[in-house]
Amino acid sequence: MTASGIELATLGHRIRHHRLESGMTLDELGAQVGVAGSHLSLIENGKREPKLSLLQEIARATGVELADLLSTEPPNRRAALEIELERAQASTVFRRLGVTPVKVSKAMSDDTLESILGLHRELHRREREAIATPEEARRANTELRLHMRERNNYLPEIERLAEKQLKSAGHVSGALTHRTVSLMAEQLGFELIYVTDLPHSARSVTDIQNGRIYLPPASIPGGHGLRSMALQAMGHRMLGHQPPTSYADFLQQRLEINYYAACCLMPETNAVAFLQQAKKDRNLAVEDFRDAFGVTHEAAGMRMTNLLTHHLGIPLHFLRVDGTGAISRVYENDDLPLPMDVTGSVEGQMVCRKFLARSAFEEQNRTTEHYQYTDTPAGSFWCSTQTGSTSSGEFSVTVGVPFDDAKWFRGRETQKRAVSTCPDETCCRRPPTDAAARWDGKAWPSARVHMQMFSPLPSGKFPGVDATEVYAFLDRHAEG
Incomplete structure (x- = not known):
């Protein structure tokens, strides 16, 4: 025994x-x-x-x-x-x-x-309840990013699932309509309901018992927001998710529902055909891909990270950077040198001032993409950057590739070039010697404190969601 x-x-x-x-x-x-x-x-x-x-x-x-x-x-x-x-x-x-x-x-x-x-x-x-210290959260996020890097940010199982659901709903080509998204929800046994009183802590709420998915009434320009939120809510059901048991599990689920929504909005078969033709024409461009499927610039750029390496053999990087220069979203498999902390986390780190992702905020014309070649210790890279703004401030979205792959992209003729030696502090993190000599010890700036520094990490069964508020919302609408 x-x-x-x-x-x-x-x-x-x-x-x-x-x-x-x-x-x-x-x-x-x-x-x-x-x-x-x-x-x-x-x-x-x-x-x-x-x-x-x-x-x-x-x-x-x-x-x-x-x-x-x-x-x-x-x-x-x-x-x-x-x-x-x-x-x-x-x-x-x-x-x-x-x-x-x-x-x-x-x-x-x-x-x-x-x-x-x-x-x-x-x-x-x-x-x-998936409580995580900041260190644990960063570590979990870094592990997930590295895992996806090994897979070239490509998840074939979700790609196939999305194409199957789209076919079942009758979608063939072009931008995915709100009507088709509603049909996809109906096939899962859910009705999409748009309300004005969603809990502040939730982007959407799914009432599993009564077959309802509650969404806000307004969308961001282009309608991408509502479609994406509905698809993400459906993604939890399609992918068989259970309440997360750890912060890492929560992050994995969030990645998967975002991936599922992107697959539906930019289906693999049609998206790859579009990108292959653009490569053949040496005219790859995020803005064209964006417009072809009626999505945001950020969504189009991120979707390219799923498809360009796996289908076209092009390694690349993606950066979303806020107006202060801090990286808020990142993916790379082309060895672009990125700042990181001791845990290997990149998010929240300040990108080099020489990168277009940061210098684009100084451009006068913000309505078009800007292009640049950047020489780094790891080689030269070409990139395109588009800036934008939200209620929380400015941001930039950058998609770039190694120098040899720039030949496939629109904007490769740009004469703009920069040199970055980061992480060497003399590149852009240390003030010029003459300025330091003039002002060291003679100035005292008052720092702008980011309040999120003091905010606890989201906790609870569904991290970041106020369960009391959500259940009160569901009771209110169940009675109606």
């Missing part, structure tokens, strides 16, 4: 229970079965696994069936409490605390054990 540690604990408790029921001490039972009392003590405490022949002798001596000893059920409530506590104190969650485990004694009351177990249960509940 081979038993796990917990099974041995249950077995030990059952032996002790039947020994005490028979009115025997350890030594007295040991004498009857031919082993020392100390040996039996180890067995009763789950520290040693007994041979089957010894178990048969113990069963005979205590007057019970062997099956009674081997039952997986604790013999009584006290034993169940002690076994649960042993399991809890052996868990990684508890051991990470560095707290000395409680040693259970006969004098310890059941109520005391219940109280201690209540704390353990709450500890595990909070762990399951």
Whole structure:
């Protein structure tokens, strides 16, 4: 017989229970079965696994069936409490605390054990709620980014699933319409409902019980926003997602629903045909791809990272950078040098001032794409950048490739060129020597503090969502 540690604990408790029921001490039972009392003590405490022949002798001596000893059920409530506590104190969650485990004694009351177990249960509940420290969140995000880099940001299973759903809804070509998205929802058993009172913490809410997907009434220009949000909500159902069990699981699910929405808005078959023709014409451009499928510039650029390497053999990079120069979204498989912290995280880091992703904010004409070649320690890269703005500020979207692949893209004739030596601090992070000499020790700027520095990371069953607000919303609409 081979038993796990917990099974041995249950077995030990059952032996002790039947020994005490028979009115025997350890030594007295040991004498009857031919082993020392100390040996039996180890067995009763789950520290040693007994041979089957010894178990048969113990069963005979205590007057019970062997099956009674081997039952997986604790013999009584006290034993169940002690076994649960042993399991809890052996868990990684508890051991990470560095707290000395409680040693259970006969004098310890059941109520005391219940109280201690209540704390353990709450500890595990909070762990399951996907609470993450900033370091854990960055690490999980970095691991996911590197994993997707290895796969060239391409997920064939989701590509096939999206094409199947589009075909079933009758979509053939062109921009995906709101009507087709509604048909796709109906095929899943859901109705799209547009409301003005969505919870502030949720982009959409899916009422699984009543088959409803609630969305906001207004969309960003071009209609991409509502279609994408509806498709993302459907993606959870299509991909069989369960409530996330960790922050890494939450990030993986978010990536997958975004990927599913992109596959529906820019279907692989049609998108690849479009990109292959553009490459043949040496006229690849994010803005053309964007307009062909009626999506945002950012969505088109990100979708190119899914398809260009896998189908056209072109490595590339994608950057979304805010007005301060901080990277908010990134993908690269072309070895573009990017800033990163000690955990390997890129998001939140300041991009080089020489990169077009940052210098484009200084351009007078913001309505068109800008192009640039940038020489770096890892080689030369070409890129195109488009700037935009939201209620939260300016941003830029950049798609770039190694120098040798620029020949396939519109804008390759640009004469604009820059040199970046980052991460060397003399490139752009250290002020010029003459300016430092004039002002060092003679100025005191007041920093603009980003309030998100003090915000706790999203937690809860669905990180970042106020469950009370969501359930109140669902009650309100269920009544209507």
